[in-house]
Amino acid sequence: MRKLLAGLLLLGTLACRTAGHPDDAQAMESGLQVGALRGFAATEMMIKSRLTLPNIHVFNLAQFLNASSGDGITLLLGGYQGNAGSSTLRNATPNAVNMMLWRIALSGAAAKIANQACNQDAYGLKPHFVTAAAKLCTPPEDPAVRVAALKEIWLATMRYDAPKAEMDAWLASPTTASADLKGVLESIFLDPYFLIAH
Amino acid sequence: MNSWNRRGVVKLGAGLTLSSLVRSGPARAADAPPHFFLQILLQNGVDSMYLLDARPLSFVAANRAANYAGVDPTVWEGAAGGRTLAAPAAEVLKPLKSRIAVVNGIHMPPGFDGHEQNGNSMLTGNPFGGAYFGAFVTKPERSLSYLTLDTLIGVNLTNQTGVLSMPSAVAPSLASQAAGLGGGSGSGSSPSSATEWSRKSAETCGGGAGVLADGCRAMRAGLDNAAGLAARLSTLPPPFADGDAKLLKAVKVAAGYFKAGIADTCLVALEESGFDTHSETDAAKAPELHATLAADIATVLTFLAATPFDEAAGISMLDVTTVLMTPEFSRTHGQTGKPMTATGTDHNPLGNYAILAGRGIKGDIVVGATDLDELTAGNAFANVSDAHKALDKECLKRMGKPYDFTTGEVAAQLPSEYKLADYISAASVINTVLDAFDVPKAQWLNNDPQLQGGVKVPAKTLAKIRI
Numbered sequence: 001m002r003k004l005l006a007g008l009l010l011l012g013t014l015a016c017r018t019a020g021h022p023d024d025a026q027a028m029e030s031g032l033q034v035g036a037l038r039g040f041a042a043t044e045m046m047i048k049s050r051l052t053l054p055n056i057h058v059f060n061l062a063q064f065l066n067a068s069s070g071d072g073i074t075l076l077l078g079g080y081q082g083n084a085g086s087s088t089l090r091n092a093t094p095n096a097v098n099m100m101l102w103r104i105a106l107s108g109a110a111a112k113i114a115n116q117a118c119n120q121d122a123y124g125l126k127p128h129f130v131t132a133a134a135k136l137c138t139p140p141e142d143p144a145v146r147v148a149a150l151k152e153i154w155l156a157t158m159r160y161d162a163p164k165a166e167m168d169a170w171l172a173s174p175t176t177a178s179a180d181l182k183g184v185l186e187s188i189f190l191d192p193y194f195l196i197a198h
Numbered sequence: 199m200n201s202w203n204r205r206g207v208v209k210l211g212a213g214l215t216l217s218s219l220v221r222s223g224p225a226r227a228a229d230a231p232p233h234f235f236l237q238i239l240l241q242n243g244v245d246s247m248y249l250l251d252a253r254p255l256s257f258v259a260a261n262r263a264a265n266y267a268g269v270d271p272t273v274w275e276g277a278a279g280g281r282t283l284a285a286p287a288a289e290v291l292k293p294l295k296s297r298i299a300v301v302n303g304i305h306m307p308p309g310f311d312g313h314e315q316n317g318n319s320m321l322t323g324n325p326f327g328g329a330y331f332g333a334f335v336t337k338p339e340r341s342l343s344y345l346t347l348d349t350l351i352g353v354n355l356t357n358q359t360g361v362l363s364m365p366s367a368v369a370p371s372l373a374s375q376a377a378g379l380g381g382g383s384g385s386g387s388s389p390s391s392a393t394e395w396s397r398k399s400a401e402t403c404g405g406g407a408g409v410l411a412d413g414c415r416a417m418r419a420g421l422d423n424a425a426g427l428a429a430r431l432s433t434l435p436p437p438f439a440d441g442d443a444k445l446l447k448a449v450k451v452a453a454g455y456f457k458a459g460i461a462d463t464c465l466v467a468l469e470e471s472g473f474d475t476h477s478e479t480d481a482a483k484a485p486e487l488h489a490t491l492a493a494d495i496a497t498v499l500t501f502l503a504a505t506p507f508d509e510a511a512g513i514s515m516l517d518v519t520t521v522l523m524t525p526e527f528s529r530t531h532g533q534t535g536k537p538m539t540a541t542g543t544d545h546n547p548l549g550n551y552a553i554l555a556g557r558g559i560k561g562d563i564v565v566g567a568t569d570l571d572e573l574t575a576g577n578a579f580a581n582v583s584d585a586h587k588a589l590d591k592e593c594l595k596r597m598g599k600p601y602d603f604t605t606g607e608v609a610a611q612l613p614s615e616y617k618l619a620d621y622i623s624a625a626s627v628i629n630t631v632l633d634a635f636d637v638p639k640a641q642w643l644n645n646d647p648q649l650q651g652g653v654k655v656p657a658k659t660l661a662k663i664r665i
């Protein structure tokens with residue numbers, strides 16, 4: 001009976017979390033395992049809640065894996081397997097398979113968002129993110145403008161999930177210096193502090 | 199339960215190398231062939247009454263056991279020793295008898311009746327869960343500790359580093375993703391600048407201590423190995439056909455991953471509805487369900503025997519794979535107060551069973567047996583020990599008979615007191631497998647995971663089924 005109630009509570013909580021998207025995805029993390037991947041659902045929620053507007057469909061992560069959300073392959077990126085009575089977190093420890101798949105999914109998401117920000121009137125994206133992203137659509141001549149834009153994009157996406165030292169290292173990284181908007185987003189999405197619960 | 203295992207030590211290590219995923223292909227004939235482990239967990243309490251520990255229909259007439267098969271079982275005689283009764287559903291396995299070792303009368307840790315507890319025991323030796331023993335046989339240089347296919351119900355496996363859990367049906371999609379990453383070129387795609395940043399950052403945050411640092415190190419290792427894995431996955435042929443049964447699909451995926459050097463150990467969690475036959479309606483369908491299952495088991499063993507590992511050397515996948523099939527428990531003869539012609543069945547952890555095959559396992563043999571196998575003239579069960587009555591007063595659970603681990607024979611005595619060490623236990627079966635892989639005894643399981651006696655004594659193995 002207790003397991004059934006726990007399972008129903010879990011299902012209810014997940015249903016609430018995925019019904020639209022909350023502005024802050026922190027609540028999603030309460031059931032996550034520190035040091036493990038946040039998992040498919042939580043990571044998708046983070047990206048959507050931080051960069052896209054509620055109730056406007058911009059993308060689903062699964063589409064970049066040629067799958068649909070809840071498809072078996074999304075389980076490989078970290079998720080719960082089982083049924084209402086009993087479910088277990090699977091594939092949440094980083095390994096070669098989930099890193100391979102995260103590379104694919106997040107590269108797709110970064111490309112989609114970058115394309116939306118630069119080429120499609122930014123429909124569905126949060127205004128503060130769009131303002132910063134637009135500065136990278138055409139490389140700014142003033143390096144200080146680029147750095148300021150990068151910082152805004154970092155804070156819009158990562159928020160304060162990473163220590164300042166991580167942001168500083170990212171800003172100073174040669175790969176960040178030369179990346180386009182897609183590459184900038186992809187590097188934030190693939191940052192350990194973004195993918196791993198802590 | 200062991201508190202230390204090789205996987206735990208490796209987890210603390212600096213990193214797992216790309217070379218661990220790259221193998222040189224099948225061994226040359228002169229080299230010892232690799233050794234894989236395939237465990238199939240038959241979840242939901244698959245009943246030995248309808249497989250290889252049946253009872254005659256006279257037991258139904260005597261109101262001592264339910265048997266909806268409607269046909270008497272036949273004798274399954276092991277040429278290398280032992281005998282049992284095979285239900286009609288198991289006839290399909292008889293052509294494979296020379297490859298199969300049957301172990302009847304396995305005691306799960308006493309006092310636990312549930313699916314999860316006994317599933318945990320069958321996989322970790324501990325009803326509350328722990329490290330999956332299959333990981334102990336994986337070579338340390340492998341970065342994929344083990345693979346689990348399909349849905350494990352409620353078990354608690356704590357060694358999750360380097361573990362891939364996936365539905366078998368996803369395998370073709372995964373290979374396709376790998377090819378899309380550029381794995382088809384054989385060298386993997388050049389990492390993007392974003393990936394380079396990710397690797398560098400993971401190395402930095404992995405330089406410390408704590409669970410976050412552990413996660414960062416695992417992430418760095420995963421990123422390092424992803425391209426090599428993609429290369430391996432993209433070389434796999436389509437693993438199965440749409441019309442293949444679920445179990446065969448899983449075994450085909452496992453065999454492909456074994457051959458490609460992606461994994462050494464695979465746990466297939468077979469979950470089919472209808473086996474947990476608490477209701478009379480479900481119990482009446484048991485013969486048909488088990489017939490399908492037995493046919494599936496026969497198919498996968500035949501597949502493994504017919505699939506080359508090294509065609510030139512004449513080595514099949516079954517030659518290089520140790521296979522263990524077992525449920526988490528078997529089932530009772532019936533239910534309290536119900537006639538055996540109209541009853542469901544409940545969980546019976548005292549009379550579990552296993553089917554083993556493959557490398558290191560002798561075929562055409564039966565070891566162990568369960569009691570409640572004879573009737574007196576008055577239709578009572580004969581030769582029921584006091585130890586049995588203490589655990590099962592109503593005599594609804596056929597229980598493993600005491601076993602002499604030295605002679606490999608069922609012991610004749612009827613114990614007055616129950617001691618797990620007198621019987622074949624789940625730990626005995628697990629240690630037999632570990633022995634087949636030359637896993638050091640320090641990692642073997644003991645019958646008492648809580649070490650209440652204070653001394654760890656590994657459960658004895660079934661030497662009689664070992665070659």
